[in-house]
Amino acid sequence: MQQSPNYSHFVQTHVSQLDMQQSPNYSHFVQAHAPQLDMQQSPNYSHFVQAQAPQLDMQQSPNYSHFVQAHAPQLDMQQSPNYSHFVQAHAPQLDMQQSPNYSHFVQAHAPQLDMQKSPNYSHFVQAQAPQLDMQQSPNYSHFVQAHAPQLDKQQSLNYSHFVPMLFPNIDKHRRCFVFREIQSMF
Structure with a gap:
């Protein structure tokens, strides 16, 4: 899908319906495509932060600074x-x-x-x-x-x-x- 012009639309629109945790591509998705994903617009965001952030090398993501400033309050960091x-x-x-x-x-x-x-x-x-x-x-x-x-x-x-x-x-x-x-x- 990474080679398809529809990918960005797929990510924005269909992530909500996709149980990414069950997909072998998930870890690659998080590492490589999170920067292109407007995660804040996705219903999965709160779950993503709580459950998947530990597996995500957030320091490598362009979204990190925004993540820290805007979403830290919603993140129970003590659980991570x-x-x-x-x-x-x-x-x-x-x-x-x-x-x-x-x-x-x-x-x-x-x-x-x-x-x-x-x-x-x-x-x-x-x-x-x-x-x-x-x-x-x-x-x-x-x-x-x-x-x-x-x-x-x-x-x-x-x-x-x-x-x-x-x-x-x-x-x-x-x-x-x-x-x-x-x-x-x-």
């Missing part, structure tokens, strides 16, 4: 074997702030993400730390020890919690001094 790779490799290219999954991503997956390897880290710390309940993250102690110097803590809603938690015995009246002292340490 590609998720850990997705987070590590593609988070920098993903405008996560535009995704409804972002708050869940930060809360649940930040511990599995080596954020230090991501170009988004500095932005993440400055902008998203206030929305992140870092105390619930296994990375918190490492975050505080290693990355606090890079964090403009005064801009973080967590700052007031940070100081009393780490310095519980400091008299409240001395906390302004402690704030300045911590700044000088970093």
